[in-house]
Amino acid sequence: MKLHYNVASPFVRKVMAVAIETGQEDRLEPVNRMMTPVRPDADLALDNPLGKIPCLVTDEGVALFDSRVICEYLDSLHDGPKMFPPAGSARWTALRRQAQGDGIMDAGVLTRYETFLRPEERRWPEWITNQKQKFRRALDALEGEAAGFGDAVDIGTITIGCALGYLDFRYQDEHWRANRPRLAAWGERFAQRPSMARTAPAEIW
Ligand SMILES: N[C@@H](CCC(=O)N[C@@H](CS)C(=O)NCC(=O)O)C(=O)O
Numbered sequence: 001m002k003l004h005y006n007v008a009s010p011f012v013r014k015v016m017a018v019a020i021e022t023g024q025e026d027r028l029e030p031v032n033r034m035m036t037p038v039r040p041d042a043d044l045a046l047d048n049p050l051g052k053i054p055c056l057v058t059d060e061g062v063a064l065f066d067s068r069v070i071c072e073y074l075d076s077l078h079d080g081p082k083m084f085p086p087a088g089s090a091r092w093t094a095l096r097r098q099a100q101g102d103g104i105m106d107a108g109v110l111t112r113y114e115t116f117l118r119p120e121e122r123r124w125p126e127w128i129t130n131q132k133q134k135f136r137r138a139l140d141a142l143e144g145e146a147a148g149f150g151d152a153v154d155i156g157t158i159t160i161g162c163a164l165g166y167l168d169f170r171y172q173d174e175h176w177r178a179n180r181p182r183l184a185a186w187g188e189r190f191a192q193r194p195s196m197a198r199t200a201p202a203e204i205w
Pocket residue numbers: 008009010011012035036037038050051052053054066067068102109
């Protein structure tokens with residue numbers, strides 16, 4: 001299966017981590033995409049009209065996006081422990097945690113675009129401040145929940161692990177661990193998993 005990807009994207013990392021956790025990494029053929037919202041990739045847009053990564057093209061030739069859909073699709077293809085709990089409160093907890101992690105990554109990626117891509121004279125400080133407030137509040141909420149994460153390995157904890165990794169990658173000056181000791185301790189442990197260690201983000205430009 002073709003996976004449009006690059007190594008800086010936290011959303012791609014989710015997909016790679018799920019593929020590793022479910023023993024399917026070898027099924028993916030990564031195709032590197034170096035696009036940005038202001039430098040689109042025409043070949044990617046043929047498969048994903050939204051022009052975003054990750055985008056998976058299945059063996060049947062069906063293009064799937066976004067990371068939530070791809071991760072759930074991969075989870076449907078194996079018989080091991082499921083990353084998406086099938087039903088009940090475990091499912092809603094995992095999906096909510098996924099949404100929290102995705103939200104942190106959305107705010108982080110959008111702020112990165114605003115500060116890295118947009119010409120300095122056109123930047124909007126209030127917008128940047130309020131996007132950062134989103135991920136700061138989400139981190140505070142996760143600090144309150146982290147003691148309950150236990151040893152769970154599912155789409156919720158994987159996404160949160162990717163979100164924390166993205167903050168380490170792009171927002172070191174946030175020092176998110178300060179005043180969030182439980183989340184920090186959980187994050188250190190989770191980052192040791194092969195699926196996390198082998199997918200750490202890297203600079204692409
Ligand atoms: N909700 C999407 C977000 C994907 C996303 O924002 N990807 C970024 C890279 S990290 C992207 O492709 N940006 C290019 C653009 O917005 O044009 C998902 O979960 O896959």
